[in-house]
Amino acid sequence: EAGVTQFPSHSVIEKGQTVTLRCDPISGHDNLYWYRRVMGKEIKFLLHFVKESKQDESGMPNNRFLAERTGGTYSTLKVQPAELEDSGVYFCASSQDQGRGKSPLHFGNGTRLTVT
Amino acid sequence: KNQVEQSPQSLIILEGKNCTLQCNYTVSPFSNLRWYKQDTGRGPVSLTIMTFSENTKSNGRYTATLDADTKQSSLHITASQLSDSASYICVVSGYFGNEKLTFGTGTRLTIIP
Numbered sequence: 001e002a003g004v005t006q007f008p009s010h011s012v013i014e015k016g017q018t019v020t021l022r023c024d025p026i027s028g029h030d031n032l033y034w035y036r037r038v039m040g041k042e043i044k045f046l047l048h049f050v051k052e053s054k055q056d057e058s059g060m061p062n063n064r065f066l067a068e069r070t071g072g073t074y075s076t077l078k079v080q081p082a083e084l085e086d087s088g089v090y091f092c093a094s095s096q097d098q099g100r101g102k103s104p105l106h107f108g109n110g111t112r113l114t115v116t
Numbered sequence: 117k118n119q120v121e122q123s124p125q126s127l128i129i130l131e132g133k134n135c136t137l138q139c140n141y142t143v144s145p146f147s148n149l150r151w152y153k154q155d156t157g158r159g160p161v162s163l164t165i166m167t168f169s170e171n172t173k174s175n176g177r178y179t180a181t182l183d184a185d186t187k188q189s190s191l192h193i194t195a196s197q198l199s200d201s202a203s204y205i206c207v208v209s210g211y212f213g214n215e216k217l218t219f220g221t222g223t224r225l226t227i228i229p
Contacts, residue, residue, distance in 0.1 A: 004159070028217075042120070043205070043219040050175070091159055105157030105217075 004108035012114045018080040023092030038088035118143040120220035139206030147209040152165040154203045
């Protein structure tokens with residue numbers, strides 16, 4: 001079984017530019033999550049998709065961040081325009097169940113974003 | 117405010133020795149507690165998941181305990197191996213869904229030969 005894959009693994013962009021991160025969840029996982037870890041801090045929730053629908057996007061920091069999951073398969077997270085404080089590691093995770101919460105989250109290896 | 121605190125921040129032990137990592141949380145309401153292992157440059161990998169009714173759960177050489185009354189958990193690693201070198205993250209769910217997870221900052225464990 002292929003795991004959660006994220007692309008790119010690293011991205012270095014200048015302030016004001018646009019970056020799009022991609023996540024391919026484990027096949028058959030309806031639940032897809034985006035998380036972020038900024039330097040020295042804990043991992044924090046950004047948003048949750050169930051299939052193509054946004055279940056919860058309360059963790060999105062501002063309207064410069066846009067997540068999509070067309071067709072309920074892969075997801076993209078776009079940052080436009082990027083600011084210095086957006087630097088960090090962006091993790092995508094997927095899981096089978098929702099509501100019972102006992103299914104483990106399967107994480108991708110993350111995209112390390114550096115905004116200069 | 118929901119918080120998860122882990123101690124120590126970092127730990128160095130000799131290969132073959134045992135160690136215990138601690139986690140205190142203030143998340144409420146409480147659904148379950150998870151321990152993840154994160155290798156450098158990789159995503160976190162689930163080790164254990166415990167609900168409030170479970171006091172202990174093992175996964176090979178890893179044994180997690182949970183005291184829901186005192187809101188404390190520990191992760192015990194037996195007979196450590198070099199491959200155990202990683203960050204260990206305690207994560208608490210205050211909701212039935214995965215999305216309401218509160219993460220600790222992790223304990224960085226280094227095993228030396």
